[in-house]
Amino acid sequence: MTRFNMSESEMPSAWFNILPRLATPMDPPLHPGTREPVTPDDLAPLFPMELIMQEMSPEPWIDIPGPVLDILRLWRPTPLVRAERLEKMLDTPARIYFKDESVSPAGSHKPNTAVPQAYYNKMEGIKRLTTETGAGQWGTALSFATAQFDMECMVYMVRASFEQKPYRKIMMQVWGGDVVPSPIDDPSNPGSLGAAISDAVRDCVQRDDSHYALGSVLNHVLLHQTVIGLEARDQLRAAGEELPDVVIAPCGGGSNLGGIAFPFVPDESVRLVAVEPSSCPTLTQGRFEYDFGDVAGMTPLMPMYTLGADFMPPSIHAGGLRYHGDSPIVSKLVHEGRMEAVAINQGKVFDAAIKFANAEGKVPAPECGHGIAVAIDEALAAKESGEEKVILFNYCGHGHLDLAAYDEYLSGRMIDA
Numbered sequence: 001m002t003r004f005n006m007s008e009s010e011m012p013s014a015w016f017n018i019l020p021r022l023a024t025p026m027d028p029p030l031h032p033g034t035r036e037p038v039t040p041d042d043l044a045p046l047f048p049m050e051l052i053m054q055e056m057s058p059e060p061w062i063d064i065p066g067p068v069l070d071i072l073r074l075w076r077p078t079p080l081v082r083a084e085r086l087e088k089m090l091d092t093p094a095r096i097y098f099k100d101e102s103v104s105p106a107g108s109h110k111p112n113t114a115v116p117q118a119y120y121n122k123m124e125g126i127k128r129l130t131t132e133t134g135a136g137q138w139g140t141a142l143s144f145a146t147a148q149f150d151m152e153c154m155v156y157m158v159r160a161s162f163e164q165k166p167y168r169k170i171m172m173q174v175w176g177g178d179v180v181p182s183p184i185d186d187p188s189n190p191g192s193l194g195a196a197i198s199d200a201v202r203d204c205v206q207r208d209d210s211h212y213a214l215g216s217v218l219n220h221v222l223l224h225q226t227v228i229g230l231e232a233r234d235q236l237r238a239a240g241e242e243l244p245d246v247v248i249a250p251c252g253g254g255s256n257l258g259g260i261a262f263p264f265v266p267d268e269s270v271r272l273v274a275v276e277p278s279s280c281p282t283l284t285q286g287r288f289e290y291d292f293g294d295v296a297g298m299t300p301l302m303p304m305y306t307l308g309a310d311f312m313p314p315s316i317h318a319g320g321l322r323y324h325g326d327s328p329i330v331s332k333l334v335h336e337g338r339m340e341a342v343a344i345n346q347g348k349v350f351d352a353a354i355k356f357a358n359a360e361g362k363v364p365a366p367e368c369g370h371g372i373a374v375a376i377d378e379a380l381a382a383k384e385s386g387e388e389k390v391i392l393f394n395y396c397g398h399g400h401l402d403l404a405a406y407d408e409y410l411s412g413r414m415i416d417a
């Protein structure tokens, strides 16, 4: 068998909270003005109280609300696929599995958190959400989710992606989202996620009917993504595997990585690997310190690996990985040695993505190609050592709206940043 499906009734009904399972507690986020630990009230202008509580919850499991499960069931559980044709192409003794998150309505893992975020806001009487988007995946996911709850969505899209990816913008508009390029006040600036966050937060705090939604980085976002790893654990067992030897995922703000990897953190034999672009090497070359999540310094200061809040990465095609910071939980796991991090060039990413597309038939998002490239490296290392390694990676999004990037690569116009 190559595809391991689960029935709808086997879908997880609770999220896996890593916080009470960490060896030492997280350092708290700090208020941008006072530099004191933030209180729930400090965050209330931005987020609904349920999400604020999840951000610091000591509960090991948090129930997924019924209306959220109903929507997640439109595409969940997602398949776990054994990449046998890729194994053959590489002539490796490794068994390679990928969790296919590209089957969601928006084409990536992002709706796993967009839906609960929209739901909790709706329950608190909020009518409109503001957000930023890099590659456009998060903006599409939130537009889809707000449409399910009859809410408005205002998306500040990093200008480089806004110009490279017109179809992402149209997809958001199909679901009723409003999309503008960011930074809004500087048309010559290609933008960054940090600048787009500032635009979205500034908009939100000016209106009583609006909250802000973040697509990655925060604890509650990674919590919602743990359905990926929980399902993958069960599906691997159905495939006859005890545990994977290594779990691999790209890391922008850390949400798809946290989603697939956190349920394996307690299994000490399982290696966890974050993959980032060499042009935005937060985990491999950043400093571990308190920093702002945005350029303007409006968000709380978070303890994380950072390249500096004003870092402006080059306009590489994996727009979702162009973030100066990272999830505080992912940062802590890397800092303490529980998780590894590697950085790779986009040339290597597209080379791997095209190999994968030819072997398995699926055209991955450039972000996703980062994980594939390292999964291939692991499989080739297994061939070298003759080990029967079990490799699990997150197929976190398809690249159907990234074909201009493939065109650049295939015609030799891509800069190997």
Ligand SMILES: Cc1ncc(COP(=O)(O)O)c(C=O)c1O
Pocket (backbone or CB within 6 Å): 108, 109, 134, 135, 136, 137, 138, 215, 216, 217, 250, 251, 252, 253, 254, 255, 256, 257, 319, 320, 321, 365, 367, 368, 396, 397, 398
């Ligand atoms: C397909 C895909 N993968 C990965 C990412 C990176 O984000 P994160 O690290 O939060 O998963 C993005 C972000 O937009 C994305 O669109």
